[in-house]
Amino acid sequence: MAPELSCTRAEADQKQLMRCRETLGTNSEAIVEISKVLALAGNETRLRILFLLNEEGELCPCDFADILEMSVPAISQHIRKMKDVGLITSRREGQTLYYSLVQNHNEVLENVFTKIQKNKKVA
Amino acid sequence: MAPELSCTRAEADQKQLMRCRETLGTNSEAIVEISKVLALAGNETRLRILFLLNEEGELCPCDFADILEMSVPAISQHIRKMKDVGLITSRREGQTLYYSLVQNHNEVLENVFTKIQKNKKVA
DNA sequence: ATATTATTTAAGTATTTGCTTAAATAATTA
DNA sequence: TAATTATTTAAGCAAATACTTAAATAATAT
Numbered sequence: 527m528a529p530e531l532s533c534t535r536a537e538a539d540q541k542q543l544m545r546c547r548e549t550l551g552t553n554s555e556a557i558v559e560i561s562k563v564l565a566l567a568g569n570e571t572r573l574r575i576l577f578l579l580n581e582e583g584e585l586c587p588c589d590f591a592d593i594l595e596m597s598v599p600a601i602s603q604h605i606r607k608m609k610d611v612g613l614i615t616s617r618r619e620g621q622t623l624y625y626s627l628v629q630n631h632n633e634v635l636e637n638v639f640t641k642i643q644k645n646k647k648v649a
Numbered sequence: 650m651a652p653e654l655s656c657t658r659a660e661a662d663q664k665q666l667m668r669c670r671e672t673l674g675t676n677s678e679a680i681v682e683i684s685k686v687l688a689l690a691g692n693e694t695r696l697r698i699l700f701l702l703n704e705e706g707e708l709c710p711c712d713f714a715d716i717l718e719m720s721v722p723a724i725s726q727h728i729r730k731m732k733d734v735g736l737i738t739s740r741r742e743g744q745t746l747y748y749s750l751v752q753n754h755n756e757v758l759e760n761v762f763t764k765i766q767k768n769k770k771v772a
Numbered sequence: 773a774t775a776t777t778a779t780t781t782a783a784g785t786a787t788t789t790g791c792t793t794a795a796a797t798a799a800t801t802a
Numbered sequence: 803t804a805a806t807t808a809t810t811t812a813a814g815c816a817a818a819t820a821c822t823t824a825a826a827t828a829a830t831a832t
Binding site: 533534535537538542543545546547549550552553555556557558559560561562563564565566567568569570573574577578581582585586588589591592593594619621622633634636637638641642643644645646 | 655656657658660661665666668669670672673675676678679680681682683684685686687688689690691692693696697700701704705708709711712714715716717742744745756757759760761764765766767768769
């Protein structure tokens with residue numbers, strides 16, 4: 527049997543609680559998907575990578591390792607996670623793999639890039 | 650001395666690399682701040698809490714525990730993290746604490762809520 | 773005062789994350 | 803073919819995360 531979970535405070539609005547459960551059910555898939563994107567962007571290194579791709583169009587792992595002063599494998603592993611979810615894609619040119627944003631999946635982050643630029647430190 | 654980090658591929662555009670480093674420097678604070686917000690929203694439970702607050706205005710930990718079928722301490726700990734960063738705030742009414750979004754800090758997430766609603770499953 | 777209710781805090785733990793180093797692919801060049 | 807360069811993959815590990823249960827606060831009601 528289902529665990530007895532119910533808000534016991536007098537003011538608890540049972541209709542509201544039901545409405546909330548329903549809302550979550552209806553939007554469940556979107557929430558799962560979007561939380562994955564946010565979790566990826568919620569890492570400083572990955573957000574920097576995404577931001578740079580938004581600014582520059584495309585860059586290779588070697589570039590990122592250089593710019594961010596991190597090891598190439600560390601970069602590569604961050605990149606893989608974002609590629610797995612379809613946030614970024616790659617194009618090969620000889621030995622070099624150029625990565626770029628997949629515009630479709632980045633709608634959620636458009637705001638983020640804008641917000642970052644808006645908060646730019648005025649030097 | 651600084652570690653020798655430089656992209657060695659022939660095509661490496663040193664000007665581009667310098668520009669990238671500069672861009673990151675200028676936007677450093679914003680990136681750190683925003684990545685914190687995204688990391689918080691990048692957890693399914695917390696995204697559900699934020700989404701519900703956006704829909705309903707305010708709710709108490711007890712409500713969330715009920716709706717999300719999770720323990721009250723688990724909810725409380727998620728709430729604390731979001732409160733610490735200023736994403737949400739609380740109002741006391743008797744024993745009950747009502748939480749709500751701090752609009753200012755949620756600009757970044759406005760898009761997210763819209764996107765979730767847009768992707769709603771058409772039943 | 774004591775009991776009840778709502779919530780937080782703390783301690784413990786299994787899982788996940790983000791790096792490291794070493795080894796494996798893949799493409800180019802000598 | 804062998805050597806070099808760009809990248810990925812794998813294994814290992816320390817730190818962070820998200821829960822659990824138990825105990826501590828806080829407000830209300832008896």
